[in-house]
């Protein structure tokens with residue numbers, strides 16, 4: 001008799017530990033249902049089942065002639081779930097859909113998250129904010145679990161990331177009203193978010209994951225300017241994740257950017273353009289075509305502009321440094337009344353970083369959006385309108 005079909009009695013102590021590890025919530029991915037009270041009536045109730053990953057019976061789901069018995073009371077093989085998900089796990093017919101490795105992943109993910117949330121000290125905690133704005137009508141989704149992985153060793157300060165989500169916008173990116181509506185929505189959502197968190201809590205860190213048209217990222221960064229500790233993340237195309245790569249030792253002391261300034265610094269009749277060439281080279285001819293003249297050109301250009309240039313935090317920091325220097329020199333050279341036309345081919349964190357450094361005493365920026373299909377820069381939005389209020 002090697003097959004047994006009666007459910008083993010799980011010792012009290014193991015049950016208690018499992019409840020503690022799961023924090024009384026269903027461990028099935030995406031569920032998280034609270035299992036000690038009824039969510040409708042708020043009455044105390046035990047809604048949990050303890051499910052076996054490797055079934056206690058060798059002919060049950062994921063069962064094994066040897067391991068079933070070995071693992072029948074082993075906490076590493078047990079999941080606390082709601083009844084619905086317990087049923088799914090115990091369903092032999094769905095075994096292929098829910099292999100052992102996947103269920104172990106659900107369990108690990110859930111228990112790690114609980115530990116992170118309860119163990120974390122304030123300074124190791126960070127708020128996690130996601131910004132999703134459709135790009136060329138393509139909806140944008142950023143996976144919260146992937147973001148939580150990228151912030152390690154910091155811990156999320158809240159169980160869920162906050163999402164500023166504009167995917168519901170029905171106006172296409174290229175149409176006239178798009179940026180106006182998006183700016184209004186992002187401003188309101190961001191202000192509300194910051195007000196609720198940073199005025200009241202002790203946590204100072206904010207981790208930002210954003211995918212949106214570049215002008216909105218710059219504007220978004222401008223809204224975040226007052227927060228001291230902002231960690232920006234980048235989605236890397238090769239690894240498909242948001243984890244910054246370690247800097248290669250060969251990058252030590254390397255110069256990442258070239259800076260260009262106009263030969264004459266002041267000519268009030270000419271327009272001023274600032275080009276940011278990081279993920280791509282901003283073509284001067286296209287800028288001239290947009291402005292209808294040859295402007296005074298400033299540029300921060302990556303040594304090798306390209307989509308993969310921005311891979312390490314160090315390159316972001318070096319970019320921030322160049323931006324601060326350049327904004328300061330613009331402030332000294334020009335007064336409030338001037339406008340700067342901004343053309344940026346940059347990855348998301350660089351755009352936000354640029355916006356973060358714009359301050360009220362800097363000039364007004366007219367930000368353009370590049371239309372890849374037509375190779376035209378279209379005016380999108382203005383940043384730092386407050387500079388006007390000081391005049």
Ligand SMILES: [Zn+2]
Nearest residue numbers: 026031082085
């Ligand atoms: Zn569940």
